[in-house]
Amino acid sequence: MRILSPQNRILQHIRNNAFLLGLFSLIWFLLRTGRKPSRAAYPCQRIAAANSQIWLASYVIPFFSVVPGRISFFSDRKKLAIIAVVLVVGSSLAFYGWWSQNPTDEVTPNQAITLTGLNFTGRIARLEPASDLFVVGDTSGNDGGVVELIDLMGDHGLYFYKTDEPGENQGPEGLIARDDVVLIKVNCQWDERGGTNTDLLKALIQAILDHPEDFTGEIIVADNGQGQYGSSGRGGSLDWARNNADDTSQSAQKVVDSFAASVDISTFLWDTITTTRVEEYSERDMEDGYVVNETANPRTGVMVSYPKFTTIHGTHVSFKHGIWNPQTGIYDGDRLKVINVPVLKTHSGYGVTACVKHYMGVPSDKLTARLGSRTHNTIGRGGMGTLMVETRFPVLNILDAIWVNANPAGAGRGAGPSTPYGRATRVNVIAASTDPVALDHWAAKHILTQAAPDGTDTSSMNPDNTQPGTFGAWLRLSLQEITRAGHQATVDEDHMNVYVVRLVP
Numbered sequence: 001m002r003i004l005s006p007q008n009r010i011l012q013h014i015r016n017n018a019f020l021l022g023l024f025s026l027i028w029f030l031l032r033t034g035r036k037p038s039r040a041a042y043p044c045q046r047i048a049a050a051n052s053q054i055w056l057a058s059y060v061i062p063f064f065s066v067v068p069g070r071i072s073f074f075s076d077r078k079k080l081a082i083i084a085v086v087l088v089v090g091s092s093l094a095f096y097g098w099w100s101q102n103p104t105d106e107v108t109p110n111q112a113i114t115l116t117g118l119n120f121t122g123r124i125a126r127l128e129p130a131s132d133l134f135v136v137g138d139t140s141g142n143d144g145g146v147v148e149l150i151d152l153m154g155d156h157g158l159y160f161y162k163t164d165e166p167g168e169n170q171g172p173e174g175l176i177a178r179d180d181v182v183l184i185k186v187n188c189q190w191d192e193r194g195g196t197n198t199d200l201l202k203a204l205i206q207a208i209l210d211h212p213e214d215f216t217g218e219i220i221v222a223d224n225g226q227g228q229y230g231s232s233g234r235g236g237s238l239d240w241a242r243n244n245a246d247d248t249s250q251s252a253q254k255v256v257d258s259f260a261a262s263v264d265i266s267t268f269l270w271d272t273i274t275t276t277r278v279e280e281y282s283e284r285d286m287e288d289g290y291v292v293n294e295t296a297n298p299r300t301g302v303m304v305s306y307p308k309f310t311t312i313h314g315t316h317v318s319f320k321h322g323i324w325n326p327q328t329g330i331y332d333g334d335r336l337k338v339i340n341v342p343v344l345k346t347h348s349g350y351g352v353t354a355c356v357k358h359y360m361g362v363p364s365d366k367l368t369a370r371l372g373s374r375t376h377n378t379i380g381r382g383g384m385g386t387l388m389v390e391t392r393f394p395v396l397n398i399l400d401a402i403w404v405n406a407n408p409a410g411a412g413r414g415a416g417p418s419t420p421y422g423r424a425t426r427v428n429v430i431a432a433s434t435d436p437v438a439l440d441h442w443a444a445k446h447i448l449t450q451a452a453p454d455g456t457d458t459s460s461m462n463p464d465n466t467q468p469g470t471f472g473a474w475l476r477l478s479l480q481e482i483t484r485a486g487h488q489a490t491v492d493e494d495h496m497n498v499y500v501v502r503l504v505p
Helices: 006-015 018-033 037-041 043-066 077-099 145-155 198-209 252-259 357-361 365-370 375-381 383-390 436-451 471-484
Strands: 112-115 118-121 131-137 181-185 218-223 264-269 289-292 305-310 316-318 322-325 330-332 336-340 343-347 351-353 396-405 425-433 496-502
Touching (some): 018 043, 112 425, 118 436, 118 496, 145 198, 145 425, 145 496, 181 198, 198 218, 198 252, 198 396, 289 365, 351 357, 351 436, 357 375, 357 383, 365 375, 375 383, 375 471, 425 436, 436 471, 436 496
Parallel strands (some): 131 496, 181 218, 181 336, 218 264, 336 396
Antiparallel strands (some): 131 425, 289 305, 305 316, 316 322, 343 351, 396 425
C-alpha cells in the first residue's frame, strides 16, 4: 500500500471534496491572478475559474438567497459578499504560504534559480545605458509563457501594446498598435527542431489579437530559406510535415490557417521571389521581388537587399520603407512592425544562430551572389548588423529556446543549423529584448554553454571568445554597425538588466 505524505493526503482530501475543491480553486485563482488579469488566460487558471464558478453557484449564491432580509447584518448582500471574499482570501494566506515555497514568480536581482536543469541569475545593470532582457522559464510555448513574457516586460516599462491610454502592458510608447501590419520573421529553412517553435508562434499571434483596443491590422508570417540548402535541399517551407511543436504536424501554415477566419493573416515564403530583382513601389514597380543595393558596404561588404511584396489581402509591403499606399503614393513606415522570432541553436560555420544571424532570412543570397558579394559570406564581417539597420530593425526579438541545439561546432555530434529531433535539448525558455546583440550574447553564454554535452569544447559558442572568425568576433562587428546607427546594444553584462521569471501555471 502506498503511503501518502501529509501534503498529498490533504490534496487528495481537497480533490475528493466538492466544497473544498471549489473554495481553494477560488483562492488559487485570486492569488495567482493578483494584479495581472491577463494571467486568467492560463490553462490552469481557466480550470480554477470554472471550479470557482461551480462553487459560487452551488454554495455561496444559495446561501445569500435564504438569508433573512429582516436581519440587519445581512440586509446588505453586496457588503456581505465583499466580507466573504475578504475572509476567504485572508484565511487562506497561511495555506498558500505553506503550499508555495516561492509565492512570487520573478527572480530577484542576484538570485539564482534552476529552470529545466539550467541555472539562471537575475541581475540589475551596474552601468548605463542598459539593455533589458526578459526571460521566462518552464514554458512549452503551448501555455501561458507568452502572456507571462508580456507581463514581465510590462512590469519593467516595456509595453507590448501601443494604446492612447496607459494601462497594464499598454501605453502611448507601446510596441504594437491596433492597426499595425505585424511581420513575424520566423526560421523556416529547416524542419523538426531546426525551425521556430510553432506553439510559440501561435501564442504570439493570439497575444497580438488580444490587443486591448481590438486588433484591426494584419499579420504576416515570413522567411526566406533562400531557395537552397535546408532540410529539402531546396530552401525553406512554412508547411513542413515535421515541425518544432508539441504536435509535430503543426506547421506555421497550419497555425496561420487556424486564425484566418478572424483576422487578416497570411504567410509569405520569400524563397518564391528571391531570384526576382525589382525596384521600389515609388519607382512604379508593383512586382513582387527583391530590391538590391549594388554598392557594397565598405565596412562589412554586404550588398543590402530586402523583399518587396503584396500580401493576399492586398497590402503592399516594402521591408525597408513600410506600407505603400498606391492612392497617395506615400509609404507609412511606422505601421510596419517586425517581430524577430529565431530558434536558438549552434551553427557549424558561424558558431551560433540567434537573433542577429536570423536576419540572414531577410536578404536574397542568390541575387547578391550573382552581383559579386554573396550576403552569407558577410556574416563574419558584421553584415547582418548592417542589414538590420539599413532595412528594418525589429521592434522586438523573441528568442525560442524551448528546444535548442547545443552541440558545438566541431564536436562531431551534430551542430546546427539543421536540428533533427534526436539532436535537440529541451530547455523550456523564451526570452525577449529590443537589443538583439545583448540577447544573443546572454543566451549563448547562459543557455547554450550550459546545455552543451558534458566534456565538449564550447569555445565556438562562447560570446566572450573574440578570436577572428568566431561568434564572439562577428557579433561585436555586428554590434558596431547597430550602435553606429544609434540603437542601444551591448555585449557587456554590466550594461544588461536580466529579469527572470518562472511560469507557474
